[in-house]
Amino acid sequence: xxxxxxxxxxxxxxxxxxxxxxxxxxxxxxxxxxxxxxxxxxxxxxxxxxxxxxxxxxxxxxxxxxxxxxxxxxxxxxxxxxxxxxxxxxxxxxxxxxxxxxxxxxxxxxxxxxxxxxxxxxxxxxxxxxxxxxxxxxxxxxxxxxxxxxxxxxxxxxxxxxxxxxxxxxxxxxxxxxxxxxxxxxxxxxxxxxxxxxxxxxxxxxxxxxxxxxxxxxxxxxxxxxxxxxxxxxxxxxxxxxxxxxxxxxxxxxxxxxxxxxxxxxxxxxxxxxxxxxxxxxxxxxxxxxxxxxxxxxxxxxxxxxxxxxxxxxxxxxxxxxxxxxxxxxxxxxxxxxxxxxxxxxxxxxxxxxxxxxxxxxxxxxxxxxxxxxxxxxxxxxxxxxxxxxxxxxxxxxxxxxxxxxxxxxxxxxxxxxxxxxxxxxxxxxxxxxxxxxxxxxxxxxxxxxxxxxxxxxxxxxxxxxxxxxxxxxxxxxxxxxxxxxxxxxxxxxxxxxxxxxxxxxxxx
Numbered sequence: 001x002x003x004x005x006x007x008x009x010x011x012x013x014x015x016x017x018x019x020x021x022x023x024x025x026x027x028x029x030x031x032x033x034x035x036x037x038x039x040x041x042x043x044x045x046x047x048x049x050x051x052x053x054x055x056x057x058x059x060x061x062x063x064x065x066x067x068x069x070x071x072x073x074x075x076x077x078x079x080x081x082x083x084x085x086x087x088x089x090x091x092x093x094x095x096x097x098x099x100x101x102x103x104x105x106x107x108x109x110x111x112x113x114x115x116x117x118x119x120x121x122x123x124x125x126x127x128x129x130x131x132x133x134x135x136x137x138x139x140x141x142x143x144x145x146x147x148x149x150x151x152x153x154x155x156x157x158x159x160x161x162x163x164x165x166x167x168x169x170x171x172x173x174x175x176x177x178x179x180x181x182x183x184x185x186x187x188x189x190x191x192x193x194x195x196x197x198x199x200x201x202x203x204x205x206x207x208x209x210x211x212x213x214x215x216x217x218x219x220x221x222x223x224x225x226x227x228x229x230x231x232x233x234x235x236x237x238x239x240x241x242x243x244x245x246x247x248x249x250x251x252x253x254x255x256x257x258x259x260x261x262x263x264x265x266x267x268x269x270x271x272x273x274x275x276x277x278x279x280x281x282x283x284x285x286x287x288x289x290x291x292x293x294x295x296x297x298x299x300x301x302x303x304x305x306x307x308x309x310x311x312x313x314x315x316x317x318x319x320x321x322x323x324x325x326x327x328x329x330x331x332x333x334x335x336x337x338x339x340x341x342x343x344x345x346x347x348x349x350x351x352x353x354x355x356x357x358x359x360x361x362x363x364x365x366x367x368x369x370x371x372x373x374x375x376x377x378x379x380x381x382x383x384x385x386x387x388x389x390x391x392x393x394x395x396x397x398x399x400x401x402x403x404x405x406x407x408x409x410x411x412x413x414x415x416x417x418x419x420x421x422x423x424x425x426x427x428x429x430x431x432x433x434x435x436x437x438x439x440x441x442x443x444x445x446x447x448x449x450x451x452x453x454x455x456x457x458x459x460x461x462x463x464x465x466x467x468x469x470x471x472x473x474x475x476x477x478x479x480x481x482x483x484x485x486x487x488x489x490x491x492x493x494x495x496x497x498x499x500x501x502x503x504x505x506x507x508x509x
Contacts, residue, residue: 072142073120075180075188082189085221087177090185097145098137098171100129105162106136112158113138116145122179127171137171182229190218200226200236201283203276204263207236209255223255234258237276252277267311268293270318272339274309278331281309285387288452288463289315292385292417296321300381301371303364303414305356305395306388309335310349317345322380324367326352326359356388360398372408382414389419389461393431396438399468407470414473417465419452427451427460435464439472 075090082089096118101109106126110117117125118139129135144150148166151159159166177185186196194214201208207226211219223236235257261277267286274281289311296302298320304313307325309332317323317340325340327333333353340346352359364384371382386392396418424430428449436443447466455461 073175073180074184077188079188080192083218083221085224090175090177090180092175093172094142094175096142096171096173097140097168099140099164099166100132100135100137100169101162101164103134103136105164106138109158109162109164110138112155116140116151116155118142120179121181123173137169139171139173140168182225185225185229186218186222189221190215197222202230202233203281203283204265205232205234205258206261206263206276207233208252208276209236209238211238219253219255223257227257235260237261268315270314270343272309272311272314272335273342274335274339275331279309279329279335280332284453285311291450292316292383293319296383297381300383301367303367303382303384305359305384305386306392307336307351308332308387310339310343312385312387313349314339314343314345317348318343321348323349324352324363325349326354326356326363328353328355356386356395357398360395361402365402368403368414369405372403372412373405379408379412382412384414384416386416386418389421392418393420393435393438396435400439400472401475403474404476405474406476407474410467410470413467413470415465415467417463419461419463421455421459421461423459427462431462431464435466441469441472
């Protein structure tokens with residue numbers, strides 16, 4: 001006799017495990033020995049328990065191993081290594097348990113069989129009975145239902161009330177390419193054990209992938225699968241170099257679908273149009289765009305040094321702030337102008353096409369001299385966003401002795417939000433030290449660091465926020481008595497100004 005055990009390993013699907021064949025005799029002396037041996041075996045496998053209602057041992061008819069295997073709904077094994085997509089090769093027939101019921105009671109019964117019914121996207125749970133037009137077949141979960149004993153008491157009670165036999169039948173279900181998820185397809189095709197790319201950045205109709213070296217032989221197949229399995233995606237591209245040029249765009253290869261890179265995206269209620277092959281856009285920064293926007297109040301001023309196509313500038317301008325937006329890339333400048341008009345903020349945004357340093361030492365300097373020279377009642381809060389993580393910290397040197405004249409009160413000094421990458425074990429401290437080194441001061445007590453996202457293993461993107469000290473910003477700052485404060489007291493006052501911006505990186509690293 002074959003002994004089967006129901007195993008539920010830490011919340012995963014139940015499985016039937018075949019321990020071994022045992023010959024059970026009527027000898028009372030052998031049963032304790034068999035039970036002792038069995039329980040000793042089971043004690044080493046957490047999560048295993050015996051099926052049985054009245055008996056300590058419960059026997060069940062043998063079920064083919066492949067029906068219980070976790071690969072039941074995986075594509076056929078012979079697609080392994082496929083580099084050119086052949087959808088017809090994914091046909092597969094699987095044996096599914098079904099319950100035969102009268103068609104007029106299907107609706108009432110399905111509400112009570114939610115647990116037991118097959119939950120598989122793209123596969124109908126109720127089909128016509130090919131042998132009886134008055135009946136329907138309810139597809140059941142092959143990992144939960146093996147025989148009528150697999151139904152729970154409440155389910156059996158409903159079946160009895162509706163006069164439905166709990167007898168389980170088998171149905172040959174044909175699966176095709178359309179029935180498999182993208183991850184299942186790629187896992188079956190790529191070399192066994194290799195990482196599978198099933199995610200991507202969506203930019204309008206474009207799926208932007210970052211394929212690894214071992215995935216490149218399958219790149220065209222992967223691109224086509226992404227298009228097939230994601231409604232609205234008509235083009236799949238792969239980045240083929242890092243963003244290391246002066247215009248912050250990357251070279252890309254179209255893997256499958258349309259060559260058209262002109263796209264439209266919607267982010268935080270605003271619409272952006274651009275040529276994705278010529279500008280920088282990262283949908284993963286949506287939350288960061290919102291975070292910075294929420295820091296500004298109507299009437300404030302924003303200088304966006306590396307503005308791109310406007311994801312910071314446009315939402316801030318919508319808050320009735322004055323915005324000065326700059327980007328060196330002529331294409332970004334072009335689409336920034338376009339998107340400001342598209343979102344009806346073109347009257348609130350002054351747009352420049354300059355190098356970041358020239359922008360800071362030209363238009364930003366001129367505006368700061370005017371803004372900080374206003375009477376105290378009229379001074380707005382000034383924010384400077386520098387979203388060029390690879391190099392932005394280098395541009396902080398442009399702030400050193402940028403302004404002439406008498407320093408303004410500390411509370412009106414510009415607030416900088418500077419982005420950077422870090423591979424350091426302590427990324428927050430790394431960013432503070434590098435930014436401080438460029439400015440020639442310590443930012444330890446007067447800055448906050450926000451973790452934006454994990455870019456790659458051991459590589460973080462962060463934003464350091466600080467108020468530019470008068471000693472850095474002004475050439476002649478010794479005449480203002482306010483700047484002769486005791487250094488510890490001055491550091492304390494500056495730190496208090498950032499009480500709302502606590503360092504978040506510690507809990508994320």
